[in-house]
Amino acid sequence: xxxxxxxxxxxxxxxxxxxxxxxxxxxxxxxxxxxxxxxxxxxxxxxxxxxxxxxxxxxxxxxxxxxxxxxxxxxxxxxxxxxxxxxxxxxxxxxxxxxxxxxxxxxxxxxxxxxxxxxxxxxxxxxxxxxxxxxxxxxxxxxxxxxxxxxxxxxxxxxxxxxxxxxxxxxxxxxxxxxxxxxxxxxxxxxxxxxxxxxxxxxxxxxxxxxxxxxxxxxxxxxxxxxxxxxxxxxxxxxxxxxxxxxxxxxxxxxxxxxxxxxxxxxxxxxxxxxxxxxxxxxxxxxxxxxxxxxxxxxxxxxxxxxxxx
Numbered sequence: 001x002x003x004x005x006x007x008x009x010x011x012x013x014x015x016x017x018x019x020x021x022x023x024x025x026x027x028x029x030x031x032x033x034x035x036x037x038x039x040x041x042x043x044x045x046x047x048x049x050x051x052x053x054x055x056x057x058x059x060x061x062x063x064x065x066x067x068x069x070x071x072x073x074x075x076x077x078x079x080x081x082x083x084x085x086x087x088x089x090x091x092x093x094x095x096x097x098x099x100x101x102x103x104x105x106x107x108x109x110x111x112x113x114x115x116x117x118x119x120x121x122x123x124x125x126x127x128x129x130x131x132x133x134x135x136x137x138x139x140x141x142x143x144x145x146x147x148x149x150x151x152x153x154x155x156x157x158x159x160x161x162x163x164x165x166x167x168x169x170x171x172x173x174x175x176x177x178x179x180x181x182x183x184x185x186x187x188x189x190x191x192x193x194x195x196x197x198x199x200x201x202x203x204x205x206x207x208x209x210x211x212x213x214x215x216x217x218x219x220x221x222x223x224x225x226x227x228x229x230x231x232x233x234x235x236x237x238x239x240x241x242x243x244x245x246x247x248x249x250x251x252x253x254x255x256x257x258x259x260x261x262x263x264x265x266x267x268x269x270x271x272x273x274x275x276x277x278x279x280x281x282x283x284x285x286x287x288x289x290x291x292x293x294x295x296x297x298x299x300x301x302x303x304x305x306x307x308x309x310x
Contacts, residue, residue: 016089017153018118019185021058022213026304028278029294030091030215031055033285034063035074042074049078051287053086055294061091061120061155061188061280076107080114091155094119094146096136101145104136108150118153119146120188140175140182147183156184158214160192160201164235173208186212188280191219191230193263194239195270215278216271220264220289222257224250261289265296272300 021028031052036044052060062079079090092111094104111119121142136142139156146152156179162169176187192198198216205214221227224246231238238246245263249256268279279297283290 015117015151015153017185018059018089018091018155019153019213021089022186022277025058027272027276027301028058028213028215029297029301030059030061030278030280031057031283031290032061032063032217032280033078033283035078042077045078045285046081048285048287049082049086052283052290053082053088055290057088057294059089059091059118062093064093064095064097064122076110076114076116079111079116083115089118090116091118091120092116093122094142095122096138096142097123099136099142101135104142104145105149108146108152111152112150118155119150120155120157121146121184122157140178143179143182143184154184156187157190158187158201158205159190159234160198161190161236164233173204173210176205177208177210180210180212184212186278187214189214189217190234190236191217191282192236193242193267194237195267195274197237198271199274213277215280216276217280217282218264218267218271219282219284220293221246221260222284222286222289223253224256226284257289261292261296265293268293268297269300272297272304 018028033045033048033052036042049060060082062075062082064075075092079092082088082090094107121139123137123139123142136145143154143156146154156176158176158179159166159172162172163175166172179187189198189201202214219230221242227238227246230236242263245259246256249259271279281290281293
């Protein structure tokens with residue numbers, strides 16, 4: 001593929017690559033938010049960003065919305081607000097759904113003009129009749145193209161329990177290696193609820209010779225319908241301990257929220273104690289959850305990252 005990227009030139013020294021944070025910190029800590037639905041005003045996300053901005057995340061990623069469409073500019077607009085209004089590094093999701101060179105070039109150019117230096121390159125979800133792949137068939141295509149035509153820092157996804165569409169889960173590690181070879185700087189995992197499965201995954205990654213840092217994706221669960229929907233989409237396994245929590249508190253909204261946050265905190269503390277390179281918190285646009293989690297690990301992060309500097 002031959003790119004036609006026409007974004008203005010930006011000196012290499014001016015580009016802020018999230019990958020470099022992994023060399024500066026013991027644990028990189030970040031949030032993920034999603035744009036409002038198309039029929040909702042974009043300013044409905046502003047208060048969420050405002051509240052998250054005080055929590056001192058290393059960066060905030062912005063998803064691409066329902067169906068993975070690359071035609072909406074809301075991702076770029078929201079990422080721009082995070083980066084340029086609040087001075088927090090932004091990671092903009094970019095998918096293959098409905099893609100062609102002209103669209104991808106336009107998006108890359110828009111991101112560069114908005115001072116966005118980092119993207120999360122994804123194939124994107126094909127949900128029923130919503131969306132279809134274009135000439136870019138997988139994340140490797142997007143990674144290679146963006147690396148050659150945009151000079152972006154590039155993150156990619158990985159799946160501790162295997163991609164839900166994968167018929168041979170052992171091949172997922174081979175795909176991860178390909179993503180690294182195509183130019184992925186670091187990886188963010190799909191959400192998971194069993195840390196032991198994540199540790200097994202890291203062992204396989206190490207055996208394959210993959211060197212790029214891996215951030216653990218954690219989602220605090222606040223209601224039963226949420227977890228049922230998410231696990232049906234991604235195939236994450238629910239440990240017995242977690243199922244007991246859901247069954248015990250499913251009819252008490254506040255209790256389930258607090259129990260879900262406590263479970264996530266327990267996961268995160270265990271991950272950090274075991275040497276995880278980063279924590280990526282799926283906030284579901286809920287600042288209360290993000291703040292409670294952050295408050296719970298703030299002293300831990302400060303302590304270990306202070307030692308890294310020393």
